[in-house]
Amino acid sequence: MFVRRIAVIGTGYVGLTTGACLASLGHSVTCADIDVERIKRLARGDVTVHEPDLPELVAENLLAGRLSFVVGGLDAVNANGGAEVVFLCVPTPMGPGGAADLAAVEAVIAEVRGALAAGCVVVTKSTVPVGTATRVAALLGRDDVDVVSNPEFLREGSAVADFLHPDRIVVGSRSQNAAERVAALYARLGAPTVLTDATSAELVKYAANCYLAMKLSYVNAIAELCERLGADVIDVTEGMGHDRRIGQSFLAPGPGWGGSCLPKDTHALLQVANTAGFDFGLLRATIDTNVRQHQRIVAKVTDVVGQPLAGARIGLLGLTFKAGTDDLRDSPALAVAALLREQGAELTGYDPAVPAPVAGYTDALNVVDDPYQAAKDSSALVVLTEWPQFRSLDWARLAEVVYRRCVVDTRNLLDHDVLRRVGFEVRGVGR
Numbered sequence: 001m002f003v004r005r006i007a008v009i010g011t012g013y014v015g016l017t018t019g020a021c022l023a024s025l026g027h028s029v030t031c032a033d034i035d036v037e038r039i040k041r042l043a044r045g046d047v048t049v050h051e052p053d054l055p056e057l058v059a060e061n062l063l064a065g066r067l068s069f070v071v072g073g074l075d076a077v078n079a080n081g082g083a084e085v086v087f088l089c090v091p092t093p094m095g096p097g098g099a100a101d102l103a104a105v106e107a108v109i110a111e112v113r114g115a116l117a118a119g120c121v122v123v124t125k126s127t128v129p130v131g132t133a134t135r136v137a138a139l140l141g142r143d144d145v146d147v148v149s150n151p152e153f154l155r156e157g158s159a160v161a162d163f164l165h166p167d168r169i170v171v172g173s174r175s176q177n178a179a180e181r182v183a184a185l186y187a188r189l190g191a192p193t194v195l196t197d198a199t200s201a202e203l204v205k206y207a208a209n210c211y212l213a214m215k216l217s218y219v220n221a222i223a224e225l226c227e228r229l230g231a232d233v234i235d236v237t238e239g240m241g242h243d244r245r246i247g248q249s250f251l252a253p254g255p256g257w258g259g260s261c262l263p264k265d266t267h268a269l270l271q272v273a274n275t276a277g278f279d280f281g282l283l284r285a286t287i288d289t290n291v292r293q294h295q296r297i298v299a300k301v302t303d304v305v306g307q308p309l310a311g312a313r314i315g316l317l318g319l320t321f322k323a324g325t326d327d328l329r330d331s332p333a334l335a336v337a338a339l340l341r342e343q344g345a346e347l348t349g350y351d352p353a354v355p356a357p358v359a360g361y362t363d364a365l366n367v368v369d370d371p372y373q374a375a376k377d378s379s380a381l382v383v384l385t386e387w388p389q390f391r392s393l394d395w396a397r398l399a400e401v402v403y404r405r406c407v408v409d410t411r412n413l414l415d416h417d418v419l420r421r422v423g424f425e426v427r428g429v430g431r
């Protein structure tokens, strides 16, 4: 069943991916944002979000007339005679105390509530606190409009693939009919669908992201144990991952987990638990272990340099929170950089997706456009993001430009034998 009129409010990577993918499933979608320049660019097919396949998908659906862009939620809701389904994909950043900040959601509701057509369904797609669907319904104050929670499980860097090949669709609402209408939008994807109440749907999102964070903190803790016991975390996690109950994914240790979702969602669920009177010690330990992981990387750098870091030049390879994105939000690379800086290190960083200079970090970190320049005269090179191209750098050339041949490979990305052959001392994580 195709829905002729869908409004998607918010054009971050979630909103844009949702809009373009729903259009490619045959629905007719109007996307809105308040940033006029951004909307003008998107209407020309100029997609600045760093997301594989998204520019092509937007262009294709613009051309087919299934996707359009307007300024403001009101215009999106009113487009083509009134939206049947409205997706809220606005940002919900971490507010004071760790709870998600719903100001953008509330502003959109205030803007569109009077304009919604009778029978319309409002869908919360942004990650919102448990209980938000009830709050949105109260803010709407409309008996003739249903609210549905339909969390997204899109990873940055593979959002289009995740949308079109989902592991599951989760839809929750007080109204069975509204939930079924939203689930039907995805029918062509043939994914397992969980129909539930709105509170459970909202909790699925947090429970899943926090579980992933917990898995990563567990692996980082096992990596530390491997170092103490003389075991190799690569073999340990491979041995664990063959157990189908555990699985191979999310088992790679690193400098800590980051990004715009996992840090925000772990703090938000902790806040939800506190409010509900539940002491979620396991989740607190997950967060604490992550902070400790940043500190552990700094200790490794100090150890390999063999002296205090004050005045030492350190080259950073990779700044984004993971490979395949240009996103620096809550990047563990920047958390490690801040700690190194606190120790007095002079930092030069290179990232293939981050053109120099980087606003806001220039005092603490000199960002350059060339990895060999980042390495120049460094006492240690620290690999912080798992960009595959770092493997094929000319390590013999790097050996010539550094001051000391030391590498801390926080992603266990490089071939350590190759590096050792050209004279580098190398430290990985968990081995």
Ligand code: UGA
Residues within 6 Å of the ligand: 127, 152, 153, 154, 155, 156, 157, 209, 212, 216, 249, 250, 251, 252, 253, 254, 255, 256, 257, 258, 259, 260, 261, 262, 321, 322, 323, 332
């Ligand atoms: C995460 C979830 O994976 C998505 O399912 C979810 O939809 C999304 O948040 C969201 O809430 O919107 P994302 O933030 O794009 O997606 O990043 P991930 O791929 O989950 O990576 C998070 C962090 O874990 C990164 O810093 C990454 O480097 C780290 N990581 C991941 C590891 O250190 N090791 C691994 O094996 C995997």
